[in-house]
Amino acid sequence: xxxxxxxxxxxxxxxxxxxxxxxxxxxxxxxxxxxxxxxxxxxxxxxxxxxxxxxxxxxxxxxxxxxxxxxxxxxxxxxxxxxxxxxxxxxxxxxxxxxxxxxxxxxxxx
Amino acid sequence: xxxxxxxxxxxxxxxxxxxxxxxxxxxxxxxxxxxxxxxxxxxxxxxxxxxxxxxxxxxxxxxxxxxxxxxxxxxxxxxxxxxxxxxxxxxxxxxxxxxxxxxxxxxxxxxxxxxxxxxxxxxxxxxxxxxxxxxxxxxxxxxxxxxxxxxxxxxxxxxxxxxxxxxxxxxxxxxxxxxxxxxxxxxxxxxxxxxxxxxxxxxxxxxxxxxxxxxxxxxxxxxxxxxxxxx
Numbered sequence: 313x314x315x316x317x318x319x320x321x322x323x324x325x326x327x328x329x330x331x332x333x334x335x336x337x338x339x340x341x342x343x344x345x346x347x348x349x350x351x352x353x354x355x356x357x358x359x360x361x362x363x364x365x366x367x368x369x370x371x372x373x374x375x376x377x378x379x380x381x382x383x384x385x386x387x388x389x390x391x392x393x394x395x396x397x398x399x400x401x402x403x404x405x406x407x408x409x410x411x412x413x414x415x416x417x418x419x420x421x422x
Numbered sequence: 423x424x425x426x427x428x429x430x431x432x433x434x435x436x437x438x439x440x441x442x443x444x445x446x447x448x449x450x451x452x453x454x455x456x457x458x459x460x461x462x463x464x465x466x467x468x469x470x471x472x473x474x475x476x477x478x479x480x481x482x483x484x485x486x487x488x489x490x491x492x493x494x495x496x497x498x499x500x501x502x503x504x505x506x507x508x509x510x511x512x513x514x515x516x517x518x519x520x521x522x523x524x525x526x527x528x529x530x531x532x533x534x535x536x537x538x539x540x541x542x543x544x545x546x547x548x549x550x551x552x553x554x555x556x557x558x559x560x561x562x563x564x565x566x567x568x569x570x571x572x573x574x575x576x577x578x579x580x581x582x583x584x585x586x587x588x589x590x591x592x593x594x595x596x597x598x599x600x601x602x603x604x605x606x607x608x609x610x611x612x613x614x615x616x617x618x619x620x621x622x623x624x625x626x627x628x629x630x631x632x633x634x635x636x637x638x639x640x641x642x643x644x645x646x647x648x649x650x651x652x653x
Contacts, residue, residue, distance in 0.1 A: 327570065328528070330526045330527070330528050380484075385572065386570060
């Protein structure tokens with residue numbers, strides 16, 4: 313079964329984000345008003361081949377986040393797992409994975 | 423003292439470290455390829471500066487998961503001396519051998535310049551030859567030197583004397599204007615609880631000869647020679 317895992321890594325709340333601040337300033341320079349805050353993170357896509365269920369795939373990817381993809385001191389992560397549309401499998405909807413933002417937010421406070 | 427300079431793909435201050443230790447200080451020194459796992463012939467391991475793995479994902483993140491880092495962890499656990507310089511400091515943080523994390527410099531600029539640091543803790547193998555409060559003029563070259571530790575971790579670090587160097591004015595005053603990257607509490611270098619693993623953003627190995635603009639780095643490098651920890 314072909315899975316697509318989508319990982320979003322964001323700076324933890326309360327951690328200074330110099331990149332976000334720089335982008336916010338640049339948007340203001342471009343004339344956009346009313347932007348209260350900008351935080352810049354990373355988006356990672358993983359395509360996996362495994363017979364495991366969606367829940368197991370999610371756990372595996374969350375493990376990858378804890379071990380490499382996110383730095384728990386300054387980052388938190390969200391994981392979404394769905395059948396890989398590129399592999400010809402019908403998109404989520406009836407599937408167990410779902411495309412809604414998940415409860416798998418990682419990075420509990422140290 | 424037998425030194426090993428670890429080389430990761432993208433390290434670029436390995437030659438400087440080798441030169442400072444071997445040619446300038448006359449010490450036995452060899453390179454350690456990042457896939458090696460046998461460090462038994464060494465007394466001190468250097469993780470040099472550079473852009474290991476292009477700083478991909480996070481600076482030092484991928485290097486920290488190299489095979490050699492397991493060996494460095496065991497080496498440190500057995501009491502061996504480890505010094506991480508710049509990217510090496512980032513790698514030690516990512517490997518969990520030192521507390522905290524690095525963020526982009528507050529002004530988002532790459533700072534390549536001389537700075538001054540104050541020796542906060544002269545009772546380490548890396549600062550034995552220094553006085554408390556001594557000011558060293560050292561070179562920095564980094565875009566991610568903004569050291570961060572969560573408040574509790576920082577408090578613990580401060581209380582046990584874990585902050586070894588702080589950015590300061592030439593007169594030794596720890597002020598915000600002397601901080602090139604926004605690091606919390608002007609932290610420039612920290613040491614682990616056991617006192618044998620040091621991480622610092624400035625480059626002592628690039629400041630070991632007057633012709634390069636400062637030889638103050640020798641205070642740190644020669645401190646290592648002044649006495650071995652029990653190993």
